[in-house]
Amino acid sequence: MLATGLAYGCLLLATAITSTASPVHRDQQILDFPDATIIEPDFSQTSSIRDTLIANEVIGDVLDDFEPSYYIEVNYPSTHDKVVLGNDIPVDAVSKRPVFNFFSLKPHSVEAKSSTFTLVLTDPDAKSRDKPKWSEMCHWILTNLTTPTPGPPPETHNAKPGEIMEYLPPSPPPKTGAHRYVFVLLVGESSDLKAPKDRKHWGYGKVRHGVRDWAEENDLRVVGANFFFAQNEMQ
Numbered sequence: 001m002l003a004t005g006l007a008y009g010c011l012l013l014a015t016a017i018t019s020t021a022s023p024v025h026r027d028q029q030i031l032d033f034p035d036a037t038i039i040e041p042d043f044s045q046t047s048s049i050r051d052t053l054i055a056n057e058v059i060g061d062v063l064d065d066f067e068p069s070y071y072i073e074v075n076y077p078s079t080h081d082k083v084v085l086g087n088d089i090p091v092d093a094v095s096k097r098p099v100f101n102f103f104s105l106k107p108h109s110v111e112a113k114s115s116t117f118t119l120v121l122t123d124p125d126a127k128s129r130d131k132p133k134w135s136e137m138c139h140w141i142l143t144n145l146t147t148p149t150p151g152p153p154p155e156t157h158n159a160k161p162g163e164i165m166e167y168l169p170p171s172p173p174p175k176t177g178a179h180r181y182v183f184v185l186l187v188g189e190s191s192d193l194k195a196p197k198d199r200k201h202w203g204y205g206k207v208r209h210g211v212r213d214w215a216e217e218n219d220l221r222v223v224g225a226n227f228f229f230a231q232n233e234m235q
């Protein structure tokens with residue numbers, strides 16, 4: 001069933017890419033970065049997204065179990081490094097904000113047309129996966145994201161994505177192994193969201209507290225996740 005969903009997602013994105021004449025079908029969120037490019041879909045992974053999240057304990061350490069209904073594509077334009085469910089990306093490549101898009105894996109989007117989305121980047125492996133004493137570390141929060149739907153643009157179409165937590169480039173310390181850097185897509189009312197008080201522990205003051213608490217506190221629901229590994233060259 002997920003395979004069908006993925007196939008549909010690809011089709012949807014392929015349509016989105018070729019139909020440049022009707023920009024309303026493009027669901028890419030490009031911020032104001034000069035070298036932003038359209039991202040090609042890549043589903044070379046054979047296991048399902050959820051299985052991969054479970055195998056790498058993203059579901060577990062960071063998120064409660066959920067069935068992904070959106071796929072988040074993330075691309076670091078300077079090196080064209082793509083985030084693909086647990087691939088390795090050099091630290092040098094992630095120093096600037098990535099571009100991204102997200103699209104429904106289900107033929108009939110379960111979210112209301114007026115849904116707004118929030119994208120976050122969190123590190124559950126600070127200072128290391130074995131000793132997560134600073135975990136989770138909040139690296140980025142963008143709110144007010146919309147995904148255009150066929151037909152007239154929804155009310156929220158003109159809302160600009162709001163960066164309530166600036167992008168902090170991943171910089172895992174020397175000798176702390178590979179860190180998981182996890183992008184999470186949340187759905188729910190986001191116009192009044194406030195940033196957490198602190199990046200460390202997302203302000204909750206306890207180890208391994210973070211986006212799960214923040215989402216619950218703000219009534220946001222997890223609909224997608226993607227992640228990569230990065231480590232300091234000195235190990």
Ligand SMILES: *[C@@H]1O[C@H](CO)[C@@H](O)[C@H](O)[C@H]1NC(C)=O
Pocket residue numbers: 143144159160161162163164190191192
């Ligand atoms: C999100 O959108 C709402 C409504 O358009 C606006 O009031 C709010 O300031 C925006 N948030 C950010 C962080 O830009």
